[in-house]
Amino acid sequence: MEKTESQKDVLPTSEVFHPGIGSYQQVYRESVENRDDFWSKQAGILDWHKRWDKILDDSNPPFYRWFVNGKLNASYNAVDRHVLHGKRNKAAYIWIAENGDEKIVTYDGLYRRVNNFARALLDLGVKKGDKIIIYLPMILEAPVAMLAAARIGAVFSFVFAGFGAGALADRINDSKAKMIITADGAFRGGKIVELKKIVDEAVEMTSSISTIVVVKRTGIDIQMDEERDVWWHDVTKDSSVYIEPEWMDSNDPLYILYTSGTTGKPKGAVHGNGGYSVWVASTLRWAFDPKEDDRWWCAADIGWVTGHSYIVFAPLFLGLTSIMFEGAITYPAPDRMWEIIERYRVNLLYTSPTAIRTLMRFGEKYPAMHDLSSLRVLGTVGEPINPAAWKWYYEHIGHSNSPIIDTYWQTETGGFMIAPPLGLGLPPLKPGSGTFPMPGVEPVILDEKGHELPEEQKGYIAYKKPWPGMFLTLNNDPERYKKVYFEKYPGLYFCGDYAIKDKDGYYWLLGRSDEVLNVSGHRLGTIEVEDALISSKEVAESAVFGKPDSVKGEVIVAFVVLKEQYQDDGEIVQKLRKRIREDLGPIYVPEEIHIVKTLPKTRSGKIMRRVVKAVALNQLPGDISTLENSASVDEIKEAIQVFSTETGNP
Numbered sequence: 001m002e003k004t005e006s007q008k009d010v011l012p013t014s015e016v017f018h019p020g021i022g023s024y025q026q027v028y029r030e031s032v033e034n035r036d037d038f039w040s041k042q043a044g045i046l047d048w049h050k051r052w053d054k055i056l057d058d059s060n061p062p063f064y065r066w067f068v069n070g071k072l073n074a075s076y077n078a079v080d081r082h083v084l085h086g087k088r089n090k091a092a093y094i095w096i097a098e099n100g101d102e103k104i105v106t107y108d109g110l111y112r113r114v115n116n117f118a119r120a121l122l123d124l125g126v127k128k129g130d131k132i133i134i135y136l137p138m139i140l141e142a143p144v145a146m147l148a149a150a151r152i153g154a155v156f157s158f159v160f161a162g163f164g165a166g167a168l169a170d171r172i173n174d175s176k177a178k179m180i181i182t183a184d185g186a187f188r189g190g191k192i193v194e195l196k197k198i199v200d201e202a203v204e205m206t207s208s209i210s211t212i213v214v215v216k217r218t219g220i221d222i223q224m225d226e227e228r229d230v231w232w233h234d235v236t237k238d239s240s241v242y243i244e245p246e247w248m249d250s251n252d253p254l255y256i257l258y259t260s261g262t263t264g265k266p267k268g269a270v271h272g273n274g275g276y277s278v279w280v281a282s283t284l285r286w287a288f289d290p291k292e293d294d295r296w297w298c299a300a301d302i303g304w305v306t307g308h309s310y311i312v313f314a315p316l317f318l319g320l321t322s323i324m325f326e327g328a329i330t331y332p333a334p335d336r337m338w339e340i341i342e343r344y345r346v347n348l349l350y351t352s353p354t355a356i357r358t359l360m361r362f363g364e365k366y367p368a369m370h371d372l373s374s375l376r377v378l379g380t381v382g383e384p385i386n387p388a389a390w391k392w393y394y395e396h397i398g399h400s401n402s403p404i405i406d407t408y409w410q411t412e413t414g415g416f417m418i419a420p421p422l423g424l425g426l427p428p429l430k431p432g433s434g435t436f437p438m439p440g441v442e443p444v445i446l447d448e449k450g451h452e453l454p455e456e457q458k459g460y461i462a463y464k465k466p467w468p469g470m471f472l473t474l475n476n477d478p479e480r481y482k483k484v485y486f487e488k489y490p491g492l493y494f495c496g497d498y499a500i501k502d503k504d505g506y507y508w509l510l511g512r513s514d515e516v517l518n519v520s521g522h523r524l525g526t527i528e529v530e531d532a533l534i535s536s537k538e539v540a541e542s543a544v545f546g547k548p549d550s551v552k553g554e555v556i557v558a559f560v561v562l563k564e565q566y567q568d569d570g571e572i573v574q575k576l577r578k579r580i581r582e583d584l585g586p587i588y589v590p591e592e593i594h595i596v597k598t599l600p601k602t603r604s605g606k607i608m609r610r611v612v613k614a615v616a617l618n619q620l621p622g623d624i625s626t627l628e629n630s631a632s633v634d635e636i637k638e639a640i641q642v643f644s645t646e647t648g649n650p
């Protein structure tokens with residue numbers, strides 16, 4: 001079978017782009033050989049209320065604690081210190097609405113909004129340590145709510161506003177949040193998504209929420225519960241308040257962000273105040289080398305970790321000016337991104353390989369319509385970037401003089417782990433490689449048993465040492481934290497990705513080694529889709545997997561067995577799609593749903609997802625000696641064949 005663009009070529013090559021220079025090696029060496037001195041200096045990137053007693057407490061692995069007994073506040077570092085030190089009138093955000101409206105908020109403006117909303121939170125009974133959910137689209141109230149929570153020491157959990165009611169309810173239940181901050185609706189691709197309605201549905205499935213704060217964004221009609229719901233504009237009327245920041249312990253939680261795994265419900269990764277903040281600010285500087293007068297555009301959604309770390313915390317800690325964009329990059333036309341770059345003279349652009357591949361499809365004429373000469377650095381995140389997309393980005397967007405910073409990291413790692421270190425002296429770039437580890441990061445490539453593999457051999461990437469940005473634990477589940485990440489290779493952090501280190505020491509990230517999906521750079525669990533399918537009354541069994549896709553990296557494919565009393569009446573697939581959309585959100589809706597009579601199983605009754613996937617993708621299914629019902633394999637082949645003929649989709 002033909003390999004797709006995204007699959008084909010992320011493999012070591014010796015092709016080198018962009019000339020290199022290098023003091024990186026020296027800084028890196030210092031970070032691993034002289035850890036405490038290194039981090040002691042580096043932590044000065046923030047203002048501390050009280051200095052730490054110890055850089056790292058590793059006495060209770062794998063619960064590593066950084067900057068022990070240090071005290072600081074993230075909102076103070078994001079706004080107060082800039083207001084106090086000469087950046088009062090500098091733009092923190094240039095916010096661009098989907099319809100093109102713009103709002104510029106200065107550091108002083110952000111500071112006032114944050115104080116104001118912090119006061120509202122206190123008035124509404126939120127205290128230090130309380131959990132609150134933020135379910136907002138890309139509007140300025142999102143960073144304001146995050147920073148206001150951080151200011152008073154409340155722990156926020158941001159839920160991506162593209163998630164459905166079931167996904168939101170799971171996060172409310174796990175975090176036991178007492179408040180949700182949301183909007184009446186969100187503009188998306190020219191349509192309105194009724195967020196408050198989704199929140200109302202989700203809250204029905206939970207018991208901890210006592211207050212819902214609603215931002216009026218779209219003006220659509222919504223239900224307000226008099227006892228429970230308040231408008232953002234009503235609770236923020238008094239705009240001249242100062243709320244003393246809560247001086248948080250370095251290892252107090254800052255936020256919880258749920259992320260997909262291979263089993264069970266999404267896991268709540270808990271990030272702390274000190275280590276995380278030092279890490280995101282440092283990594284942004286090392287990888288992208290932003291300058292005082294730059295305009296930085298991280299085009300992710302705030303609801304994912306990329307937005308948390310690199311739209312909100314890191315750029316604000318560094319006092320940068322960020323573009324924040326509410327809309328979709330292809331709406332109303334495929335040159336939306338290029339138009340924004342030209343209009344706002346963006347200097348640093350950070351987006352996903354899927355975005356590049358999507359825009360690449362429309363051709364060079366769209367970027368060519370715009371003056372992109374302000375761009376100096378280009379970045380990518382979320383999935384491997386295939387060399388064809390890398391080169392297109394380099395040549396047509398960066399005009400062959402802007403380095404591509406391919407950043408590899410995860411929700412759990414807090415910030416970049418492997419990325420070209422522009423700020424420390426850039427090595428020559430190889431299209432598709434994230435190059436080298438950030439200072440303090442010590443990767444190894446291992447085989448199944450934990451033996452270190454030689455160069456050029458594919459294995460599992462793991463990390464030998466803790467780094468300041470690593471998550472503290474999983475919410476409510478420290479045992480799962482140990483089991484998922486630290487059991488496969490005792491003493492090492494295991495992250496679930498494949499990688500190769502080439503003969504020049506460059507790292508090549510090759511995607512997930514487990515059943516986690518990566519759709520358009522979004523991390524989704526097959527298990528979540530299977531659970532949603534099985535919880536539909538018609539479905540008895542399901543097997544879900546990712547199929548390589550030339551634009552999105554992967555798309556979701558589901559095979560479903562119906563319960564005896566149900567027939568494939570021609571409508572069932574649509575019903576299942578609708579249910580997944582409402583429950584989990586549109587990004588979870590499978591591209592293909594096939595109804596079959598049986599699924600391949602082992603003698604003990606376990607569904608062999610590996611076999612389903614291999615047969616469906618026309619690959620060798622591997623060892624099928626334990627397969628109980630070989631007829632199922634023919635049925636899968638047939639379903640795929642019928643699908644290909646009907647859709648013309650090979």
Ligand code: WTA
Nearest residue numbers: 381382383384407408409410411509512523
């Ligand atoms: C994948 C997103 C290759 C990887 C920041 C990882 C990447 C998962 C890259 C984490 C990259 C992220 N090259 N693969 N540059 N960046 N990944 O938690 O499989 O949403 O484990 O964090 O995305 O996804 P998450």
